[in-house]
């Protein structure tokens with residue numbers, strides 16, 4: 007790609023959020039709306055919370071039931087977002103599935119499903135969104151939601167950690183490929199309470215808290231401002247992984 011520019015990239019105005027139905031994704035959708043931008047969010051199930059946002063803001067929110075592993079449905083959703091909300095210039099690749107099984111007890115099918123959902127699907131979504139941006143002559147911003155599991159070894163998260171590490175690597179290469187037309191970064195949270203992490207018991211939560219220098223667990227409210235910065239502020243951050251874990255991994 008030869009097109010470079012030394013002007014800042016505008017704040018995102020239309021952002022696609024995968025997995026925007028609950029947990030961190032829903033909090034990101036709410037924040038994008040509060041920022042005044044438009045948002046197109048999908049998950050396999052549209053929750054009442056996401057539907058309520060769409061009903062209350064029909065001009066600014068598109069919500070739909072789409073499986074991230076269905077590339078055709080995802081491409082159709084991105085096109086619909088463009089038609090309904092305007093050219094897309096932001097993406098938060100947030101949808102993922104969790105894992106809680108030792109590698110030797112994880113079936114080949116589970117490993118494939120983790121890779122399809124957490125690595126192949128976000129790569130295809132980024133490809134689709136960036137191709138649309140370029141077709142519309144837009145510059146933009148892409149945020150990958152990865153995990154501290156990509157940087158440190160955690161028992162029970164072998165395939166999951168591999169997908170998040172793969173996404174961090176892809177993020178860096180993509181940032182270089184896009185050559186200033188698209189800023190691409192990752193946010194890597196530590197453990198936070200959600201449906202995905204509900205498998206952890208109180209003893210494990212206490213251990214994580216004890217090992218976290220800030221003395222408290224991460225909450226979606228701690229991660230949302232970092233995503234906001236990457237979507238809307240002029241920081242010139244590019245190709246970086248920003249870890250939000252209270253210092254647990256240092």
Ligand SMILES: NC(=O)c1ccc[n+]([C@@H]2O[C@H](COP(=O)([O-])OP(=O)(O)OC[C@H]3O[C@@H](n4cnc5c(N)ncnc54)[C@H](OP(=O)(O)O)[C@@H]3O)[C@@H](O)[C@H]2O)c1
Nearest residue numbers: 025027029030049050051073074101102153197198200202
């Ligand atoms: N919770 C943690 O401790 C933690 C720590 C580090 C990183 N993360 C990362 O943070 C992000 C958000 O996690 P969370 O804890 O908020 O998880 P969550 O509450 O389980 O939410 C996951 C979201 O992704 C959607 N999703 C999952 N599979 C999908 C598919 N095939 N197609 C479309 N949507 C799909 C879910 O909706 P449907 O199920 O209806 O499709 C939901 O909206 C993930 O990338 C996760 O890996 C989480």
